[in-house]
Amino acid sequence: MNKYQYKVQGVDYDVEIEEVEGNVAKVNVNGIRFDVELKQPINPASTLKKVRVEAPKPVARPSVAPAAPVAAPTASAAPAGAGSAIKAPLPGTITDIKVNVGDTVKQGDVVLILEAMKMQNNIESEFSGTVTSINVKQGETVMEGAVLLTIG
Secondary structure, eight states: OEEEEEEETTEEEEEEEEEEETTEEEEEETTEEEEEEOSSOOOGGGSOOOOOOOOOOOOOOOOOOOSSOOOOOOTTSOOTTOSEEEEOSSOEEEEEEOOOTTOEEOTTOEEEEEEETTEEEEEEOSSOEEEEEEOOOTTOEEOTTOEEEEEO
């Protein structure tokens, strides 16, 4: 699968070419699937080829007893990235991040701003808790369903 990023009249597009058969290409543009009819078939030497990938075979490892007991994690500190994910409701660009890792948020607090179709959308926390990770940066383009941050 080939992936490309285009900017047309100031709008970013993520394009993935899934396969080409004859003069029909199956593509995803910003997460939306299209069948694109080409005026003439692409040169067969340059068409995408399906590659069969086999799962790795398990490797037997000798069991080793730990040298020292491992301390249990404390309940007050959630591991980085642990918790409930806040996902992008639609594709867009992150224009502002209102929280930092470690901040405590309540349900309904605005955690970041997502610009989509020239509109600023407040993304609110769906959960109360502590921000355990932020997976995006200001100015980054995200797709619908992308994990923006996690709250533990």
